[in-house]
Amino acid sequence: MGDFLDPSLLPQQTTLFTVWLLGVSLGLTACTATCLPFMGAWVLGRGGTQLDALRDTMLFAGGRIVAYAMLGAIAGGAGMWLSTMLRGGTGNLVIGLASIAAGIWLVRPTIAHKPCGIVRKAGNSPPMLLGFSLSLTPCAPLASLLAVCAGAGSVGTGVANGVAFGLGAALTPLLVLLPLICAFGAKLRENREWLTRWIRWGAAAVLILLGLRRILLGL
Incomplete structure (x- = not known):
């Protein structure tokens, strides 16, 4: 976590490419360390295919892009107020609630749909929700994004910067690591159906405990 920056300390002409690079710096470093415990637990517990894991990762990235676009818009319209709010613990509270919701979703009762007998699988909402909420984690790259958007003073520019930042952050080792975790889980379950549950x-x-820890950090 880094200190939130004063917009006056940043260059007056910040291009979308610069903001994208800022997002890449987050996606290739802190994002992996912060997000892997949450998404790794989800993918391992879900027990889907590697394609499912890749789809979940893309949904996760999509949730982040939406979140950064929203944060950029708010910062563009409201200035550095948003930075202060996130630093105050709101982000951790949202992350905690999303993680607990994902854990509960993972073990909710399955329903067989008659007459085809198809069993309901884990849905798409938790990966997107985790991606959205984890984007609220205060850190130096996010602080810089919000400072740029606040300095621009425009909601439209804030959205554009947020999307550029999110696209950069989507370039993450999770695209490789999560399918590998899924394959590891499938190997564990092979000929051991009793392990699935x-x-x-x-x-x-794990997701619920991670969520509770985040909530305590945010209080």
Whole structure:
């Protein structure tokens, strides 16, 4: 976590490419360390295919892009007020609630749809929700983004900067790591069907505990 920056300390002409590079710096470093425990637990507990894991990762990235666009818009219209609010712990509270919701979702009762007998699988909402909420984690790149948007003083420019930043942050090692975790989980389950339930409940417990920890940090 870094200190939030004063917009006056940043260059007056900040291009979208510069903001994109700022997002890349986040996606290739802090994003992986912060997000892997949450998404790794989700992918392992879900027990889907590697394609499912890649789809979840893309949904996660999509949630981040939406969040950064929204944050950029708010910062462009409201100035550095948003930075102060996130630094005050609001981001951690939202992350905690999203993580707990994902854990509960993972172990919710499955329903067989008659007459085809298809069992409901884990949905698309948790990865997007986790991506959105984890984007609220205060850090130096996010602080710089909000400072740029606040300095521009325009909602439209804020949205454009947020999308550029989110596209950069989407370039993350999670695109490789999460399918690998999924493959590892499939290997564990091979010829051990009894492990499936334990892995799912264990992953849910991890998500809930991570969520509770974030909530405590935000209080």
